[in-house]
Amino acid sequence: MKRLLLAAAMIAMAGCSTTAPGAAPAAQAAMTMPTITIYHLENRRSERIVWLMEELGMPYTLVFKRGDLAGSMAEIRKVNPGMPVAPTVTIGDQVVTESGAIIETILNRYAPGKLTPAMASMDYANHMMWMHHAEGSLAGRVIADYRVWMIKPPTERSRLVDSEAEYQFAEDYLAKHPWFGGAEFSAADIMMVFPLNFGMALNVVDKTQFPHINAWKAKIEARPAYQRMLAKARPDGMVGALPALPAHAPSGPRPGQQ
Numbered sequence: 626m627k628r629l630l631l632a633a634a635m636i637a638m639a640g641c642s643t644t645a646p647g648a649a650p651a652a653q654a655a656m657t658m659p660t661i662t663i664y665h666l667e668n669r670r671s672e673r674i675v676w677l678m679e680e681l682g683m684p685y686t687l688v689f690k691r692g693d694l695a696g697s698m699a700e701i702r703k704v705n706p707g708m709p710v711a712p713t714v715t716i717g718d719q720v721v722t723e724s725g726a727i728i729e730t731i732l733n734r735y736a737p738g739k740l741t742p743a744m745a746s747m748d749y750a751n752h753m754m755w756m757h758h759a760e761g762s763l764a765g766r767v768i769a770d771y772r773v774w775m776i777k778p779p780t781e782r783s784r785l786v787d788s789e790a791e792y793q794f795a796e797d798y799l800a801k802h803p804w805f806g807g808a809e810f811s812a813a814d815i816m817m818v819f820p821l822n823f824g825m826a827l828n829v830v831d832k833t834q835f836p837h838i839n840a841w842k843a844k845i846e847a848r849p850a851y852q853r854m855l856a857k858a859r860p861d862g863m864v865g866a867l868p869a870l871p872a873h874a875p876s877g878p879r880p881g882q883q
């Protein structure tokens with residue numbers, strides 16, 4: 626009788642949890658992927674989604690007018706008149722924007738466990754931070770600085786976190802980790818390329834000051850999936866590149882800091 630009760634208790638406990646305490650949950654099964662269509666502007670953020678699909682080796686349809694940003698934007702407006710931005714993606718019949726949200730949706734649903742560190746690892750939180758930092762902090766600051774400096778070049782550094790502080794933060798991280806995903810390449814690296822390239826190419830920061838970011842960019846550009854993305858999404862090289870600032874912003878300490 627005692628043995629029967631013990632067995633019943635063990636079965637009941639097993640029913641409560643299928644994993645040992647502290648163990649990572651089993652990877653979720655991938656859902657069947659509907660047709661994914663990427664509405665693209667050359668040399669813009671929609672490259673992230675093309676690159677993601679190339680890294681995953683998954684099918685997609687790419688829509689843009691080669692060498693014609695206005696024509697490509699007209700295609701975007703047809704499916705997404707309320708928020709015509711690149712990337713706009715259709716997942717089946719659903720229109721989705723925000724590159725980070727698109728990437729997380731595709732990975733979580735159709736490629737669980739891919740391009741993402743294990744949830745229980747130290748790298749996971751860093752990966753998530755860079756996934757969101759790319760658009761939530763870095764892109765906004767670099768583009769704001771670019772726009773303001775185009776109108777009136779600054780004579781001193783801002784007291785607020787500026788582009789240079791952003792690049793230094795990324796530089797310090799890459800001095801200790803090979804990828805923004807930590808030990809392995811992850812979707813966070815895909816998110817970070819666009820804003821880091823933007824500020825360096827347009828002279829918002831002095832690109833010679835960030836050797837680890839430059840070394841990471843060289844590794845990124847050597848990836849076969851990145852090269853396939855360039856061949857498909859940027860077949861004629863840079864299209865509609867913005868003018869670079871004549872000189873990068875003043876570096877050094879901020880006012881009041883020596």
Ligand SMILES: N[C@@H](CCC(=O)N[C@@H](CS)C(=O)NCC(=O)O)C(=O)O
Pocket residue numbers: 666669670671709710711712722723724725760
């Ligand atoms: N945070 C959004 C930004 C999307 C965005 O602004 N994309 C730019 C191209 S890189 C765009 O379409 N701009 C058009 C406009 O602002 O009119 C994302 O990451 O998807």
